[in-house]
Amino acid sequence: MMRTITLEEHYASPAFLDGPGRMLREQAGMAGRSGRGDLARDLSDLGDKRIAEMDAAGIDVQVLSLTDPSVQQLEATGAVTLAREANDYLADAVRRYPKRFAGFATLPTAAPEIAAGELERMVHEHGFKGGWINGHTQGRYLDDRFFWPILERAEALKVPLCIHPTPPPEPVIKAYYAGFSPEVTTGLSRHGWGWHIETAVHVLRLILSGAFDQFPDLQIVIGHLGEALPFMMPRLDKGLSTNVTKLDHPVADYLQENVFYTFSGFNFTPAFLNLYLQVGADRIMFSADYPYSSMAEARDFLDQLPVSTADRNKIAHGNAERLLGL
Structure with missing residues (x-):
């Protein structure tokens, strides 16, 4: 049977549920989009129940990450404390189920040097596969050189950084939405x-x-079949030529050579084909976005993709093995 590795699968630690994730407890009983159970309970489960659901859906390995909003909206001291708690909590689960779980390190980006050290600790001491960042840090983005110690360390460690969505800054919400x-x-x-x-x-x-x-x-990973970027690649190159950007390469080159893409519940064939045509099978990786989306539906979508067996195997497990050393 084809091996399957999913890369955007979420958990919640006890301290997270007492802090930034307390709304999940306040909404006890709210089902995830997977249609089963209690969202906070499903996020907290890193044991037999989750593994039974993986088995039922045909998922071999989940690479786990702390759910939104993670620690990016916290001040530095609180972010550092919570990130370490969450990482140690996940490391314990990976130790208990090393063939079924792997981890992405929660990074306290408000303290970049500490975040870089935390990434190194989790990679070297616990075998974690990369770093996880939930969007902007109180309105500041990774282009700010303040954060570049994290980028430098990830490149040195040869592990990717994953950028997960988070709500836009409040002024953007007020202006746009x-x-x-x-x-x-x-x-x-x-x-x-x-x-x-x-x-x-x-x-x-x-x-x-x-x-x-x-x-x-440096490699980064984004979800949702590229967050609309594949559709815009030709336009980006036309509107932001190297004469304008002064970069070494066209914008699309970076999107094709420094970025990997996952499904994250976007089980939509036309959107997949757009990504596939723009970046090729070597840059696409499987994910389900559990517990917010169904593992079984994601696996069905994977099985029905209009691609060759060789490309399906790359997407299902080969690219993740290569990128993450799994």
């Missing part, structure tokens, strides 16, 4: 549109800052 019912504003500014565009802008800022010219071997 307000004026509707709370439900519409939430959907428009987050999962329906805004946080995908937010992540796309984050990646473009990182490229345009020259970060990949400075750190050419």
Whole structure:
């Protein structure tokens, strides 16, 4: 049978649920989009129940990450404390189930030098596979050289950084997404549109800052079939030529050579084919976005992709093995 590795699968630690994730406990009983159970409970489970669901869906390995909003909206001291707690909590689960779980390190980006050290600690001492960053850090993006110690360390360690969506800064929400019912504003500014565009802008800022010219071997991972960036690649190259950007390469080159892409619940064939045509099978990796989306639906989508067996195997496990050393 084809091995499967999913790369955007979430958990919550006890301290996170007492802090930035307390709304998940306040919404006890709210089902994830997987349609089963209690979201906070599913996020907290790093044991037999989750593994049974993986088995039922045909998922061999989950690479786990702390769920949104992670620690990016905390001040430095709180972010450092919570990141270490979350990472140690996940490391314990990976030790208990080394063939089923792997980890991405939560990074306290408000303290970049400490975050770089925490990434190194988790990679060297616990075998973690990269770093996880939930969007902007209180309105500041990774193009800000303040954060570049993290980029430098990730490149040196030869592990990727994953950029996950988070709600846009409040002024952006007010300017772009307000004026509707709370439900519409939430959907428009987050999962329906805004946080995908937010992540796309984050990646473009990182490229345009020259970060990949400075750190050419750095790899990042984004979800949701590229957060609309594949559709815009030709336009980006036309509107932001190297004469304008002063970069070493066209914008699309970085999107094709420094970025990997996962599904993250975007089980949409036309969007997949657009990504596939723009970056090729070597840059696409499987994910389900559990517990927010169904592992079984993701696996069905993978099995039905209109690609060759060789490309399906790259997407299902080969690219993740190569990038993460799994």
